[in-house]
Amino acid sequence: MWTQDYRLFDAARIDTVTVGVFTWASTQPAPDVYDFTTLDAIVERAAAEGRAVCLATGTGAHPAWLARAHPEVTRTDFEGRRHRFGQRHNSCPSSPVFRRLSAELARRIAARYADNPAVIAWHVGNEYGGACYCELCTAGFRDWLRKKYRTLDRLNHAWCTTFWSHTFTDWGEIEAPSALTEHWRGPDHTAFQGITLDYLRFMSDAMLTNFVDEKAAIRESSPDTPVTTNFMGMYRPVDYHRWAAHLDFASWDNYPPDDRSAPRMALAHDLMRGLKGGQPFWLMEQTPSTTACRDVNPLKRPGINRLWSWQAVAHGADAVLYFQLRASRGASEKYHGAVVGHAGRSDTRVFGEVAQLGAELERLGGVSLGARTPARVALLFDWDSWWALEISDGPSRLVRYQQVVLAYHRALWDAGADVDVVPVTADLCRYDVVVAPALHMVKGDLARRLEAVAARGGSVVTTFLSGRVDEDDNAFLTDVPGPLAPLMGVRVDEWDAREADVVNPVLLECGDDRLEAASRLLFELVVPQGADVVGTYRADFYAGTPAVTRNTFGDGHGWYVAAGLEQDGVSWVMRQVLARHDLLGPYADVADLETAVRIAPDGTRLRFLLNHRADKVTVTACAGGVDLLTGERVEAGQPLALDPLGVVVLRETA
């Protein structure tokens, strides 16, 4: 079968393969036995066939013998139940035996294959995630807390434990927050936000320790080959910003839920690119056709796989891979899409499209490798705010962090602006516009740095539920939005939350530009403290009061969006902001025509045009250049036509 596979890989120009992701049971079939026979054969064959290999340590699932010999290697779930052998991503991150043996396996694999020139990257574990609530993790949590707070007094203050008689008098009294302690109705409903928030941070750190363990073991014999692990885009349980420094490059698995996912993927790509300061990433996994893990698994329409692969490149991917290359014979991913199906055919539609894309990427060559995105807009993405907002009691559990962030990013994406999605600690000096949706938690000197953006003429945009809590999730004992209030020039005394069917129209006005846009879910009542009113509520007892404001701060602006505006309102606001800085893209008015720019290390400027529409669209070229997919010359000012789902990669010359 391998012979058939490699023939087909050649036909599809598949030049890089990730192997060994779940091989632990194979490479270590018993406590004292390591057996690389199969992996040797795989790597040798791949190398012999001229394929580059991304080699996994294979520790994403432990072997059955390990679970039997060391039951504590399995996880204890949120309900307090110790699991037994099964599933994957199943190891307790605090288990000493897991830490020892996973590092040892990584050490041996690196030692064995480090000198194989086909190995171009190390892939540690797989899709880190989930959580464990066992006694070992509880002990680890207490150690983590002791390091963080040093004294119980500091911890009690940070967690506000006078509430509900929670004062801790001994570190040993602290429990991992679960369904058996503080929670009800699942992980988001906690009686004690401080404990839960710190456990989220601890668990992210505990899994990072697992990654770091293995990476250190790899580095013993492989000093230079880059090390990564596959992330999952906007994945709540793991704070990728805390991890980023430990990865040599970022990579991620992209499994969008449906055909309408282009804006969401754009955000995820920008987030992944932002992990390493704009450095290119790998798209480690995507399906060429269907997923299998969902209740309903629709088929990727013709052209979609190609379009979305190019979208990844447009946003910073230097590699685009598939899961899976050959359909698994059995078990739970046997119906997951594959480049080569069970029958091993090459005359299928899916294989044909994969091969066509392979040919195009070959035609592109290395021009985009290492290229950077010249964004002047930053969007702040903050796991702490995500967690704090969604574990909070009140004002509304219907407000979801991702949805808010997505609406603001989409507004920028629709308008054709290149955007860096960055952590709150990022250097903001390079940006004209900084957008901070639902920035619930404001830490450190962030408020001052945002003020600096405005002071030098930039625009800062934030929304309802921002500036509410400090790094311990305690409320600022000042007017809302806390440290952001001076920049925003507003004060919020009260807020209304309503069911999803309640709409309050907001009238937006800026010069002659007017729009009445619906808002939902959350309505803050704003008392301007110097800010100008840009939008006003039209209904309810607060009709006529401000819903959107703009405050002049230094040479720039602080925008405050107090209402849960729907997409059209958000887009209206963001276009006002972008227009001021001349950052609207050339095709901002062509719906679903995405543009993205990358600048290669040698200065080559690439403009990607991606037509997400089902119809052909013709625009006017804003710059001349060569379409690298067709080799055709495009002149500035001339018509440029894109087929339905069409892609143009323009090496701009004017």
Added chain:
Amino acid sequence: MWTQDYRLFDAARIDTVTVGVFTWASTQPAPDVYDFTTLDAIVERAAAEGRAVCLATGTGAHPAWLARAHPEVTRTDFEGRRHRFGQRHNSCPSSPVFRRLSAELARRIAARYADNPAVIAWHVGNEYGGACYCELCTAGFRDWLRKKYRTLDRLNHAWCTTFWSHTFTDWGEIEAPSALTEHWRGPDHTAFQGITLDYLRFMSDAMLTNFVDEKAAIRESSPDTPVTTNFMGMYRPVDYHRWAAHLDFASWDNYPPDDRSAPRMALAHDLMRGLKGGQPFWLMEQTPSTTACRDVNPLKRPGINRLWSWQAVAHGADAVLYFQLRASRGASEKYHGAVVGHAGRSDTRVFGEVAQLGAELERLGGVSLGARTPARVALLFDWDSWWALEISDGPSRLVRYQQVVLAYHRALWDAGADVDVVPVTADLCRYDVVVAPALHMVKGDLARRLEAVAARGGSVVTTFLSGRVDEDDNAFLTDVPGPLAPLMGVRVDEWDAREADVVNPVLLECGDDRLEAASRLLFELVVPQGADVVGTYRADFYAGTPAVTRNTFGDGHGWYVAAGLEQDGVSWVMRQVLARHDLLGPYADVADLETAVRIAPDGTRLRFLLNHRADKVTVTACAGGVDLLTGERVEAGQPLALDPLGVVVLRETA
């Protein structure tokens, strides 16, 4: 901050504060250490500022050290899981160490503060509720059963254990009914109603024992200061009627789900007033603005806090308090509404309205204190029927006790009748009308006492699913509705239950008064045994058969509503009944204008008019008097105008 607080309390005329509700970890920081430093400071400050204090024992949540030292102090949940430290209301009611230490804490607090004249009431625990299923509770349950049944034969007979091979041959075989024994799909789905019903009664009694423990400890040093605990209105897990005799006065926390809650609150107030035979109660908690515990927490509209506070007084409250006075800095109630927010401002809308209400209450003075409601209508509320109905298999789980009761109470409320909501053991001699919705269980001499009401000319109203089971939840082996059949003059052989979207119209006719009203969910098929037909089904194979009947019994009537009438049908029936006794209120035809009468100990008659409408309404005064809020004279027969959400408190003189 306290200085600022008390200045603001003065401004708002807040004269009574409840303190110490969750202070256990503070007052007893270690097994052998009691430390009242903080509580002393709080009470001293409150007393010094001239504030009355309702002082809590603080046992609503145990300290972390206690859970660690005595793991059995925590609860075991319905799923059989022993919890660890966390949450509140977290103590096993059967735990000896909890019983000992909670009583000891109450003892010490009472001893310390009993002589402080500022302490005007003791507040034991907090919002008793939930349930525990641990081994200690199982043992307690067996003791409780042994006391109740004395022999296993009696228990086996009461529980009908020949069914499904359940005969118990040793008390030790009996388990607490849970997800691990008789239940599936949660607490309402039981394979053995008798066991589950008795466990509900036992658990209510077990928590009552906790209250009684603490009250007895308080009484050792405080013989006279009244003792209460804060109830929660219609709260299913605790049978407040079993508790009422042990409280010196009732109090409750009112957190309605939305702005349309006026009728529901009216019922809850009447229920709370009925606990102690009509004696006034305290509204212990309400939010001035928003809750935080719900998925969506809407803001109380301007005027609502005032209107609803007056509604409490109209229904029998002698005190109206807030939770919370100052917004908590952290943890899960930091976004719960407060009189004073995080920024400590007094220039907010919410503070302004609280202060306005404070001023009004001050203007009212003591005139309403101790006043009684002169109701001639009683509505029976019965926890046993609630439990039995909702744990029953068949006929329909869509029929919910609260919904049925609410519809009948609302009909009376809409019609302007003052209503006492009373237990089935209440003296019914004083009432012209007794309404018993969904009185599934009929115990003791109740049927005879209801017959007596009718015999002397009164009206008794009951509905579908009444008179089905005896106190052990066994079916009466007679025609339905069992002991109520003679009074109702009907027999029910069969019944139809349908999904919520199935409507059977009922034609109601009484003289010239006709209405076709929808009915849903449950349709009993009635064979009259002397009763007159007032309503008939219009559809299905039982079209033309009786849906509502009225039986002449002595000088009065027994009404039987066999169909699940919607509100308009229920209201039509109840107005027929009220009209016969001349009990329709003066503004029965003005929608959402509530009236309520209280008669003070000195005979002063107060009529409260509460306009729940968003528009102004003008009615004709039915009696002259003085509006105590404005001081203005109102003449009988003259127009009386109420603003939107307006309130008039009329001291009637004619």
Added chain:
Amino acid sequence: MWTQDYRLFDAARIDTVTVGVFTWASTQPAPDVYDFTTLDAIVERAAAEGRAVCLATGTGAHPAWLARAHPEVTRTDFEGRRHRFGQRHNSCPSSPVFRRLSAELARRIAARYADNPAVIAWHVGNEYGGACYCELCTAGFRDWLRKKYRTLDRLNHAWCTTFWSHTFTDWGEIEAPSALTEHWRGPDHTAFQGITLDYLRFMSDAMLTNFVDEKAAIRESSPDTPVTTNFMGMYRPVDYHRWAAHLDFASWDNYPPDDRSAPRMALAHDLMRGLKGGQPFWLMEQTPSTTACRDVNPLKRPGINRLWSWQAVAHGADAVLYFQLRASRGASEKYHGAVVGHAGRSDTRVFGEVAQLGAELERLGGVSLGARTPARVALLFDWDSWWALEISDGPSRLVRYQQVVLAYHRALWDAGADVDVVPVTADLCRYDVVVAPALHMVKGDLARRLEAVAARGGSVVTTFLSGRVDEDDNAFLTDVPGPLAPLMGVRVDEWDAREADVVNPVLLECGDDRLEAASRLLFELVVPQGADVVGTYRADFYAGTPAVTRNTFGDGHGWYVAAGLEQDGVSWVMRQVLARHDLLGPYADVADLETAVRIAPDGTRLRFLLNHRADKVTVTACAGGVDLLTGERVEAGQPLALDPLGVVVLRETA
């Protein structure tokens, strides 16, 4: 009360009673005590009253003392929780003490009553089902696997354990698949299909062992009296085909969810009849009026109980019984419908209808006993395919095996064809048409046997998601539909799954017969390999491609339905097939008029006509004969009228 009961049984011609189903606690009140006093009295009374007795062993629920003495007798649930005493069907099938004591009880009951001529059948246990996940079952599972696979290598290959590092190196590493091992979101979501599939098979076998234990004990003293247990129609957890050989006759409990259940019941009756090769079965339980176990329990309309009882006879029942005869006084079935209610009346509608039916059955006499259904159509029903399809990840969890099978059976039922519902191992030689809906798993020589049906001129119909996996749930490494491909003459490379609201219209064409029918949920893309196109998709990117095909194979046809057609489309296809074989029933065009034929051992041909409509219907008699219910003569070609819900049982003479 018994005197009253038997008087009423006489009035209703109830001649057979099932007794003792849950008597364990009564017959064995302590480990060493057997007490048959009560059962003696029941059996003696029944026998004395001339009633036949179906005598149960009473082991469907164990006594409380047993659970206390041997906690391992209770089950451990899917969540890993050991249950304590409660419920019914509560014994671990692998528990040695349960196996020993249940067999011993069966032995003693058989020994005691075997010679009583009133005892005409033995009823073992009750409604076997559910599952257990305890250590004993885990050990039993390992033994079962060892017998099945002999070596771990074979097991690892069958389960495809190289996936996700699951290679087992010791039998002791294998866990019962549960929420603590491979599952999430319930029993259908498994990370390892092979393990879960084998556990389903094992658990069905483990409970069969319990049945076999008891049957063997009965046979020690009762060599000839037939033994049964009551099945539940289409009940997923137990593979009744694996059980059938061990029962002397099949019996089942019929509790349809609503009044529109006639087609579903027809399928269930045919499935039950198919268990024993067409041998008649008993309808062991049905309610005369209402169930109690559902959330909403509607009342059987007048005439329904009669009509549905006759439907059972029409499909092969030789006995029709009720649960329950007398309403239980208490516990969870006290509101379940009964022939005699709590008040013991005979003047109720329900009793009247039961008595009328009893009289009719008496009039029928023994003519239908032992009769067979002369079906020329077989529908394959396969628990393995059911399980494999519904535990699969991808393509769609919305595709439910029962729904697909029901649609195809309904099409046949609507068309008036008699259908045998048979296992995949059945002899197919006698059938002209074989329908295999959603035959996900294809085992053994089935494909060859289906080809033989077509080769000799028959028609074979299968659908989407058929022919996908082998008996180990591993994909066939060939074109879809695997071994069925040659017969079907198609190849399927890809498939689209969509949410339930997405419709793709399919244009069906066969000569002049055309229909555009909606399809949903699953859309396979077909590449014909010789088959003719009968239906084409009308929408999406695969518009114009085949949705239904017919392949000529030998003298017959292989039909492939690639789309999730709604009922009208399925019916159109099936009528094409039936028409070719002249198998459309005489009243195929009269909606909801069911016909069924049975041929008695003496050759008497009975045609049942069942009018499921609410209106009267008149048809032309297709054969002459005598209506056995009225004694009236019917002539061929003359009008034959059926009342609403009417029944005619025609002994055909022409």
